[in-house]
Amino acid sequence: MTIHSLYIYDRHCVCVYYQDWHRTKGPRPAAAAGGILPAVSPAVYPRQEEPTLESASTYSSPRNTLTSSSGVVVAINDEPRTPLPPQMQTSATQSQNPSSILTFDEEAKLVYGVVLSLRNMVRKLSGKDEQFVNYKTSSYKLHLYETLSGYKFVMLSDPNADSLRFVLRQIYSGPFLEYVVRNPLMKMDSREHGIDNEYFRMSTDRMIRGLTVFQ
């Protein structure tokens, strides 16, 4: 039993936060010209060390500068110094065919698409305003919690885990409200900045690591 990853989307369908724990198959870093915002997660930005995986346009793109910290907003860390141990994903990633692994921005869009389609499907089938809760495959389980303001919290866990909706709700009512909503330096709904900051990441991390399903 374990927890693999957490995605947070805002109401504009944009991934504003990402964090992962036990992922043996990590995403490739996002394409530089593609769509991820700064301050989503330090783990998935285009990396200079992997020139073979990216197209040539990666390095000529002026948008690369977005990942460097511009110092506009003090409390938002583009590269937070998190106490997380280095991921064990690198060795596993390299052993697989790189083209079969999605880049992070593709993956984030697919997750959002699946969640949105299933939400509409459940709503249609139930005939009332029923929410989609989770789905399960042979190797993982995806949980969704949607707030009234349109934020979607998506978590991938072990397939045998019980419903983790309450955990997502706790993340919302605890760290999210405390360190994102009540953070005066955080531009909510900006469409150009994620919500990653050191306090939010640490406190989410502590909360997840304290769960019994997390091992």
Added chain:
Amino acid sequence: MAIHGLWVINKAGGLVYQRNFGDGLPHLTSNEYLVLAGTLHGIHAITSRLSPTGSSSGAQEICGETFKLTILLTATGTKFVLLTSLVEPNAGSVLQKVYEVYADAVMKNPFHTPEMPVRSEGFDARITALIGSG
């Protein structure tokens, strides 16, 4: 403990059989069911690519707040989908039996065209015997 519906989706994503049992869920038009089945087919393909750990099957169980869909993917790509209440521990075995009935009453029927909608009284009767009428 209630079964609300059964779908059979062919390997191209077309809904070839759909039947409701009881009034647990609202009855939609056949067009809406066709669209939902197509959507489910696409989602099923995507979910197998999102695995954080190695290779994965597509979605096997999709839960809402009051009902769930249990999906059985056969080796030939046909999907059997059972809509049940949340607490239905033997949905998987019911689907396995539906698959057997499908093999007997549909695939062995010389007048059935593969991948086309199932219109067979024999299949209907045996599903009724298995799940109940609706």
